[in-house]
Amino acid sequence: MPTEQKISKKINIILWIAQTLLAAVFIWAGFMKIFLPSNLPFPWIRDNANLALITGVVDLLAGIGIMLPALIRIKPELTAYAAYGTIVLMIAASIFHISRGEAKDIGVNIFVIVLAAFIAWGRQKKAPLKPK
Template sequence: MTVERKTPKTFNIILWIAQGLLALTFVWAGFMKIFKPEDLPFAWVKGNANLVLFTGVFDLLAGIGIMFPTLLRIKTKLTIFAAYGIIVLMIAASIFHISRGEAKDIGFNIFMLLIAIFVAWGRQKKAPITNK
């Protein structure tokens, strides 16, 4: 019986897709929270202007950090750190929503958390990208 293993190239492509999804999501969320918070449909946004701005900055940095260091091959470990930052951010967001009685709304946070864990593990152990 032979076990077929994914090629490093295929795994690398999957990691790039995961990074792209995280980057698009967090850059969009960051821009919306910073520049258009009134357009966000979330109940917690109203009355929490400083928190919205604060999380928007972190979202934007996470979105940039999860993609550009590996894409440009400059300080590639920053991608791993960004993935860990997203993990912490999603845990904090889940706790925040649970504390507000919004536990039903954390599915997206858990999904992003799992993708960030996958990227952190993949770029650290399975398919690291080195600096130029």
Template structure:
């Protein structure tokens, strides 16, 4: 009985993390694509092409972290989106370190750890099956 309760609690926590990351990535993607001049980061003004590419990647991550599981259509795509999020956050961290902005990667590391948590939870503890 306790194991079932723990699985249900973990499932709720995983959904909270997935929705949180979806909101963050969707907001970032929309802002990068529609209002890049309003963003406070210096690199946005230096490389508009990178802003567009990262905006698209953010939107794909945002959609992929929640929608497949929510609709129960190929829910394993959520796990793949989390792997993509890890790659995106590692790339962002390297980018910031190369620019001498290593003190700004804390948020990227938080997002990376959250994506690892989603992979762990959805692969091992609280799987979501297809319809």
């Protein structure tokens, strides 16, 4: 039977993988929305250029917030708060898509909500990081 320390180490590794995945997705999405919106296949971007820019900035900040505080161990509790913010962002995005008749497109949003909830729980309860 694994010890609590081994379980915590495994959870920590899984959390780092989840954080890296979520950060990469948000940084990529933010970069694309800000610098290459015409390359994205989403109709709402063509309809709302300013919204694409704003959400691009928010996406970049989410990606940075999910990873940077934990990585540099300065205020690492901010990682959990960034995860909570990501949940709110994805709920808002889901409502936006549903209101446009794009409910079939919210699967990614739901996956991100689950992943962000896991990160928030893990970094607050199961494997919190100590500041430097």
